[in-house]
Amino acid sequence: MTEQTPATGQQHTGTTRVKRGLADMLKGGVIMDVVTPEQARIAEEAGAVAVMALERVPADIRRDGGVARMSDPDMIDAIIEAVSIPVMAKVRIGHFVEAQVIQTLGVDYIDESEVLTPADETHHIDKWRFDVPFVCGATNLGEALRRLGEGAAMIRSKGEAGTGNVVEATRHMRQITGEIRRLASMDEAELFNAAKLLQAPVELVREVAETGRLPVVLFTAGGIATPADAAMMMQLGADGVFVGSGIFKSGNPEQRARAIVEATTHFQDPQVIAKVSRGLGEAMVGIEIDTLPPEQKYADRGW
Amino acid sequence: MTRPSWTPGERLTGRDPEPDLPPDAPVVGVLALQGDVLEHLRALRRSGARAVEVRTADDLAALDGLVVPGGESTTIGRLLERFELLAPIRARIAAGLPTFGTCAGMILLSDELDQDRPQPLIGGLAVRTRRNAYGRQLDSFDTRIEVAGIDGGPVDVAFIRAPRVEKVLDDDAVEVLAEVDGFPVVVRQGHLLAAAFHPEVTGDDRLHATFVAMVRAARGDA
Numbered sequence: 025m026t027e028q029t030p031a032t033g034q035q036h037t038g039t040t041r042v043k044r045g046l047a048d049m050l051k052g053g054v055i056m057d058v059v060t061p062e063q064a065r066i067a068e069e070a071g072a073v074a075v076m077a078l079e080r081v082p083a084d085i086r087r088d089g090g091v092a093r094m095s096d097p098d099m100i101d102a103i104i105e106a107v108s109i110p111v112m113a114k115v116r117i118g119h120f121v122e123a124q125v126i127q128t129l130g131v132d133y134i135d136e137s138e139v140l141t142p143a144d145e146t147h148h149i150d151k152w153r154f155d156v157p158f159v160c161g162a163t164n165l166g167e168a169l170r171r172l173g174e175g176a177a178m179i180r181s182k183g184e185a186g187t188g189n190v191v192e193a194t195r196h197m198r199q200i201t202g203e204i205r206r207l208a209s210m211d212e213a214e215l216f217n218a219a220k221l222l223q224a225p226v227e228l229v230r231e232v233a234e235t236g237r238l239p240v241v242l243f244t245a246g247g248i249a250t251p252a253d254a255a256m257m258m259q260l261g262a263d264g265v266f267v268g269s270g271i272f273k274s275g276n277p278e279q280r281a282r283a284i285v286e287a288t289t290h291f292q293d294p295q296v297i298a299k300v301s302r303g304l305g306e307a308m309v310g311i312e313i314d315t316l317p318p319e320q321k322y323a324d325r326g327w
Numbered sequence: 328m329t330r331p332s333w334t335p336g337e338r339l340t341g342r343d344p345e346p347d348l349p350p351d352a353p354v355v356g357v358l359a360l361q362g363d364v365l366e367h368l369r370a371l372r373r374s375g376a377r378a379v380e381v382r383t384a385d386d387l388a389a390l391d392g393l394v395v396p397g398g399e400s401t402t403i404g405r406l407l408e409r410f411e412l413l414a415p416i417r418a419r420i421a422a423g424l425p426t427f428g429t430c431a432g433m434i435l436l437s438d439e440l441d442q443d444r445p446q447p448l449i450g451g452l453a454v455r456t457r458r459n460a461y462g463r464q465l466d467s468f469d470t471r472i473e474v475a476g477i478d479g480g481p482v483d484v485a486f487i488r489a490p491r492v493e494k495v496l497d498d499d500a501v502e503v504l505a506e507v508d509g510f511p512v513v514v515r516q517g518h519l520l521a522a523a524f525h526p527e528v529t530g531d532d533r534l535h536a537t538f539v540a541m542v543r544a545a546r547g548d549a
Binding site (some may be wrong): 029030031032033034035036038039041042045046049050051052053069070071072073108109110127130131132133155156227244274282285287289290293300317 | 358359361362363364365366382397398399401402405406409412429430431442446458459462463464465466467468469470471472475481483486487488525528529
């Protein structure tokens with residue numbers, strides 16, 4: 025990442041700094057899955073910092089089965105047209121042509137996502153080749169650092185999308201932040217071994233050990249369904265929250281969306297969380313993770 | 328054995344050494360509803376201010392200055408409205424509280440926006456601002472620009488889905504300190520300072536130093 029400082033008056037687009045920088049601006053916010061322009065406007069009104077445009081929310085992908093792919097460009101265009109906040113879209117793991125297509129639409133962030141059916145069982149997309157920034161999922165620190173090595177500009181813990189069950193998001197956030205804390209206590213010789221065990225670039229391992237944090241924003245995702253879920257993830261060290269099926273699969277999406285936004289801002293204040301949790305109606309019906317067959321565990325996708 | 332101390336919400340914010348601040352360091356709050364709060368806190372500390380997060384009206388009382396950070400202006404505006412912070416912040420600004428807005432912060436401090444759909448604003452700066460004036464994320468850019476009153480060469484800045492001032496509404500009150508493509512991107516109106524870009528993500532702290540000097544001057548420091 026030896027990018028030159030521009031000369032006075034020159035403008036450099038697609039730099040690592042503006043890619044990572046947009047994620048910085050999303051911190052403390054909620055990114056919501058939407059499948060129609062109407063839902064996108066509801067999300068924006070509720071205070072979402074960005075929307076994820078997709079054809080089916082993860083809960084429906086689970087229900088329907090089959091191969092899940094990138095969305096129809098017409099549908100993404102319509103959502104871009106509907107809102108003034110950033111719009112993200114998902115591509116399949118390793119499907120670099122879906123990413124090329126999505127980049128031409130002017131999407132602000134691409135999610136190389138395990139929620140869609142992987143297109144490559146060995147390689148992720150070489151994200152350095154794109155001007156649009158990428159967010160990728162991770163279940164542990166090694167996975168996060170491999171994605172950064174490939175050029176991701178933002179990381180989200182994976183959780184288990186479409187379940188309405190926060191237990192996997194908790195596991196992944198604790199795993200990533202715990203591993204960061206352990207790295208921070210290692211000496212130089214131990215860091216080489218840690219890089220080997222993490223299967224991650226040693227420069228990145230050293231940077232994380234020195235700074236005590238990832239060099240990019242860390243959001244959380246996968247199973248967040250209530251204001252208290254969102255606030256718990258924030259207290260566990262997330263910089264912000266993705267909510268997929270949790271909002272538009274619930275009884276009162278407008279109110280729940282607002283409540284999750286407010287709980288994410290005031291994640292340290294249980295009185296606010298209590299207040300916004302009142303009278304929200306039905307949360308989405310959850311799934312016990314142990315009842316999922318292995319091929320339906322999305323978090324295991326990614327290498 | 329005592330339990331190790333743990334504060335709910337303690338963040339992995341890295342190992343920032345707490346800088347040695349002079350005892351009379353001014354207290355500058357960063358509006359912490361959403362956005363890149365941490366980057367501003369760090370830049371302010373490096374610039375000699377005691378930087379604190381502001382989430383409630385009570386947090387405003389102790390401040391000598393306020394920063395409205397980068398983030399999503401629609402989100403921050405709606406949270407200001409829902410948590411009833413608009414009126415108390417407007418009152419403090421009207422009473423002379425030095426305030427610095429970057430990107431979303433500049434949008435929120437503007438009196439008018441160049442768009443049909445309304446969104447909650449703090450206001451105070453007599454400018455009409457256009458959101459996403461340069462386009463989408465693919466058009467975001469790094470650059471270096473000359474800013475009037477800032478010595479030491481051009482300032483290293485990042486424009487990320489950035490706004491710009493389309494029109495200055497009061498030429499006598501508003502000073503334009505920098506322009507890009509003929510449009511104002513740094514403006515000052517008395518105790519209000521606003522930048523369309525993000526000086527806080529680059530490590531070039533000269534705009535923060537300028538603001539901390541404004542805060543000291545407003546407080547009556549020599």
